[in-house]
Amino acid sequence: MPITLFDSKLHEAVEFTPLRSGEVSMYVCGPTVQSSPHVGHLRSALVYDLWSRWFTHRGYAVRLIRNVTDIDDKILEKSSESGEEWWALAAEVESEFQAVADALNIARPALQPRATGDIPAMVELIETLIERDHAYVAEDGSGDVYFSVSSWESYGELTNQSVENLAQSETESSAKRNPEDFALWKGHKAHEPTTAAWPAPWGRGRPGWHLECSAMSTRYLGEAFDIHGGGMDLRFPHHENELAQSRAAGHDYAHHWMHNALVLVGGQKMSKSLGNSIFAADMVIQARPIVVRYALASAHYRSELDLHEGYLTEAAAAFDRIEGFLVRARSEGIDTGGGSLPAEFEAAMDDDLSIPSALAVVHEHVRHGNQALDSGDSDAAARDASAVRAMVAVLGLDPLAEEWTTSGSADVSAALDSLVESVIALRWSAKADKNFDLSDALRDAIERAGIDVKDSSTGSTWSLRG
Secondary structure: OOOOOEEEEOOOOEEEOOOOOOOEEEEEEEEEEEOOOOOHHHHHHHHHHHHHHHHHOOOOOOEEEEEEEOOOOOHHHHHHHHHHOOHHHHHHHHHHHHHHHHOOOOOOOOOOEHHHHHHHHHHHHHHHHHHOOOOEEEOOOOOOEEHHHHHOOOOOOOOOOHHHOOOOOOOOOOOOOOOOOOOEEEEOOOOOOOHHHHHHHHOOOEEOHHHHHHHHHHHOOOOOOOOOOOEEEHHHHHHHHHHHHHHHHOOEEEEEEEEEEOOEOOOEOOOOOOOOOOOOHHHHOOOHHHHHHHHHHHOOOOOEEEOOOHHHHHHHHHHHHHHHHHHHHHHHOOOEEEEEEOOHHHHHHHEEEHHHHHHHHHHHHHHHHHHHHOOOOOHHHHHHHHHHHHHHHHHOOOOOHHHHHHOOOOHHHHHHHHHHHHHHHHHHHHOOOOOOOOHHHHHHHHHHOOOEEEEEOEEEEEEEOO
């Protein structure tokens, strides 16, 4: 059976046909590392991990690239507020993101390039756009370079909107020829750190956010690749601008565009103004990482995921039924290995990664398997147990697999240490901001996870409760 995916540029489900037989090339927009990652960052990383796993199961050699945006306006603003060097802040947040991703068994991509490591490729791309008359250097001597939207007739094709309805979410500048033009290069400003500027023919500065991904994706996957993915909130202006500047440079760019939906909290979009953001590290402490992975994977990737009250408790109960059956089967001497995937499960996964339907197949086999154990039918129980293990293994959710065994695992220990230290740091930050409700909530989350914290004038120490 072919794999179908929903192409968000075409607005329809299409059969996936790779550009190169037997291979899948995929670029995913990763985190902008200016502050602690929230659940939305985690969900996006998990979605494309699951896609990668399924393509691999279907026999493709997958090359997944997920970038790290380690220089942009938000990082410099956050650095200025905290007094910390921008590059140190970026490194700390990237480490925190990676620790949570590792804890959830999200496989690391083939490469995770940082924007600051590819500045020459970005300068080269801008030169190409200037040569093709799709970009211009500002005449005010600022060193800024802008993409000329009016020069590219297909602008707006990703989101199917007209130019007059597309306002850029960046500070307006009188140096722009048209308001809809967007920055490719930002000339260095006197108030910015000298370390946040690189040489270029039009003056020292740094790349614009949109340009970064165009340069990195083509450098590591080529001028044409199969899939570009990311969160729905990136469709405009980020992905619209990526597509325009890449095509204007003469690149075929992404064959398919995919977007995962957003995470809600109690029916509302997460936002700083509402104060309802859920930090990824906090969520992993509230429940077992494998349960968090199950919870975040359980909704279809194109459906909004609502983290309502009791969401993790419901996910834990559902996952416990799967784990309980496998543990019971093994304890009764049932061989749980060597199973193949049921056809219904494969059909669900082939259908635009319909994990809710796939999980329904898993739970149906769990129910049948428990009934078989109750009746003493060990052969039927073995078939169901093997099928269940095969299915959850593809989803990265096999509770009997070595990667979910904490005993003697240095990687898990390191991830736990990083997570707890991150939450403790968030507590101290909340205290400093006099946000005592958040500080208390974070401490309660740590204690519920069986971790004791001792505060002192010099900081906090923690230990696992005996």
